[in-house]
Each structure stands twice: as C-alpha cells, then as structure tokens.
Amino acid sequence: MPNIKIFAGNSHPELAQRIAQRLGTEPSKVVLKKFANQETCVEIGESVRGEDVYILQSGCGEVNDHLMEMLIMIHACKIASAERVTAVIPCYPYARQDKKDKSRAPISAKLVANMLSVAGADHIITMDLHASQIQGFFDIPVDNLYAEPAVLKWIKENIENWRECVIVSPDAGGAKRVVSIADRLNVNFALIHKERAVANEVQRMTLVGDVDNRIAIIVDDLADTCGTVVKAAEKLKEAGAKAVFAVMTHGVFSGPALERVMGSCIEAIVVSNTIPQHEKIARCPKIQVIDVSSIIGEAIRRTHNGESISYLLKNIPL
Numbered sequence: 001m002p003n004i005k006i007f008a009g010n011s012h013p014e015l016a017q018r019i020a021q022r023l024g025t026e027p028s029k030v031v032l033k034k035f036a037n038q039e040t041c042v043e044i045g046e047s048v049r050g051e052d053v054y055i056l057q058s059g060c061g062e063v064n065d066h067l068m069e070m071l072i073m074i075h076a077c078k079i080a081s082a083e084r085v086t087a088v089i090p091c092y093p094y095a096r097q098d099k100k101d102k103s104r105a106p107i108s109a110k111l112v113a114n115m116l117s118v119a120g121a122d123h124i125i126t127m128d129l130h131a132s133q134i135q136g137f138f139d140i141p142v143d144n145l146y147a148e149p150a151v152l153k154w155i156k157e158n159i160e161n162w163r164e165c166v167i168v169s170p171d172a173g174g175a176k177r178v179v180s181i182a183d184r185l186n187v188n189f190a191l192i193h194k195e196r197a198v199a200n201e202v203q204r205m206t207l208v209g210d211v212d213n214r215i216a217i218i219v220d221d222l223a224d225t226c227g228t229v230v231k232a233a234e235k236l237k238e239a240g241a242k243a244v245f246a247v248m249t250h251g252v253f254s255g256p257a258l259e260r261v262m263g264s265c266i267e268a269i270v271v272s273n274t275i276p277q278h279e280k281i282a283r284c285p286k287i288q289v290i291d292v293s294s295i296i297g298e299a300i301r302r303t304h305n306g307e308s309i310s311y312l313l314k315n316i317p318l
Helices: 013-022 063-079 108-119 132-137 148-158 172-185 227-238 257-262 278-283 293-304
Strands: 004-008 030-034 040-044 052-056 084-089 123-127 142-145 166-169 188-198 201-208 215-223 243-251 266-272 287-290
Touching: 004 013, 004 063, 004 293, 013 052, 013 293, 040 063, 052 063, 063 084, 063 108, 084 293, 108 132, 123 293, 132 142, 142 293, 148 172, 148 243, 148 266, 148 287, 166 172, 172 188, 172 215, 188 227, 201 227, 215 227, 227 243, 227 257, 227 266, 278 287
Parallel strands: 004 052, 052 084, 084 123, 123 142, 166 188, 166 215, 215 243, 243 266, 266 287
Antiparallel strands: 030 040, 188 201
C-alpha cells in the first residue's frame, strides 16, 4: 500500500508480519536494541516523512520495556515528520488499573494514555479493552476492536451442539460481553458472582443460571493466572455441565496458569493471538489460538483509506 509504514516492536513480530502480509507489504525497517546501561535505543531504518505510520506493540512479556520501546518509536516517527502516527496495541498494558478501587491506588491505564498522547500518537487501535471507559482517557481517536466475531466463528465451527450451549461470564464485569455473544448465538447465558479477599485470589463463587446437562462456554477478556476460570469451571461441573470450554481474548498465562489449566476440567482454553502463544502451547496442549490479524489488518487498511470500521465490530473480514 502506498504511503503506509508498519513498524513492529519486539513484543509480537509474528503478528506484525501477518498484518503486513494481509496489507500486501512488509514490516518497515527498525533496529531495536539496548545500551549497556539498559536504556532502549530505537533507530528507524527508512524515511517516514509524510507517511501514514502504524506502530504495533502488544502489552505482554516485558511490559515496561515494550511500552517504553513503543513510546520512543512513536516519538522518533513524529519528529521525523510522519503525517500521522497510529499506535496499534492489540493488548493494552495496565488495562486492569483503570480506577481507584482503594485508597491511594494509581489509575495507571490513564497514565499510559497520557504517555502515548505526549509521545505523539494521533490515533490508537486496540482490541477488547478490559473496560471500554479507557477510551475516555484519551483526547485522540481510539478504535476498540472486538474479537467477538472471531469467537462466534470458533464456537460454530468447533462445538458440535453449540445451539444447546450456555455462555458463562466468570464475573459481573463481563456480563455485557456474554449477553452480546449469547444473543447472537440465540442461546442462554449464566453469571458467576465472585468475591475476592486479595487481588488475583478468589474467595467464594455463586452461579446464577442453569447449566445442567449443557455445554458451558466461559467467556472473558483476559486469562492471567487462570485462578478464576479454573474455579468457575469446577463450579459449572458441580452444577451439572456436560463439558466446559473457555474463550478469552488475551492469553497472558502468568505464574501457575498453565499448570492450573492442565489440571482442570476445562476441555480447551481458546485465546486470540494478540499475545504470542507458541511457547505456552508447547507446555499446555489445551490452548487453542484464534487468529485476529485479519481484523486488525483490515482496521489499518480502512483507517488508512478513510473508511468506516463499524463493519468489523460485527463481522470477520474475508
């Protein structure tokens, strides 16, 4: 595509390659390295003057290093006279720190938004934000894409009796997401209410809804330590579910997550490739991956051509 440059950070070069391939181009040249004192060094390897620049970096792995890398790349392109710089962030870093849930807590998601704006980003493309309100932290346009169309496709293609399944939210916060998927499949939904004593540890769970003799599909935006999803699966099995699947947009899988999933009653845990999964799949065969590069690639193409991206919120591009 003319006048378009796609730069990839170190977080997920494979996804950048897939997106560039869809757009009929190659990722642009950039050298990313560290000085001896661990400062990040970025060298943009080709002219970006007057170009429409897209910088892809996901909030995974060494999150702080990758965030700093992206900020420096945005700044480097901006002062090299790029026409527009779009940060493509499939998994938004610090998305769970989006409110003051206790005294003196930071709102780090807002801080990240400020940093991106100050670095010089003109536009943000992201996917399945933990809380949609994060879009309001920015004074620049934010396109929050949904993995929902890809999830619906996976359910229809991989679960035989999907018309008899129940879509389950593992917490009250994900109710809206689950209702949307259940409505589009025309099936029932259920909700699990959880109480936490401390962060990342669930104390008690209550199931609201009927899953007896049905296939339960747990849907959420993020699989981190997987404590919640494994406990939710146990609760659903106790309530008489025939089989339990889990579908998450971002598969972080930190700490004991993979061991928990392997030892659980979950048949398969399905995640998108917003975060690289090759190493995790080798350790946990229950993980299956949905490719969302076509959705992100099409969003970039439509943004570049000044077209609407509303179509992508409900459909998978061909």
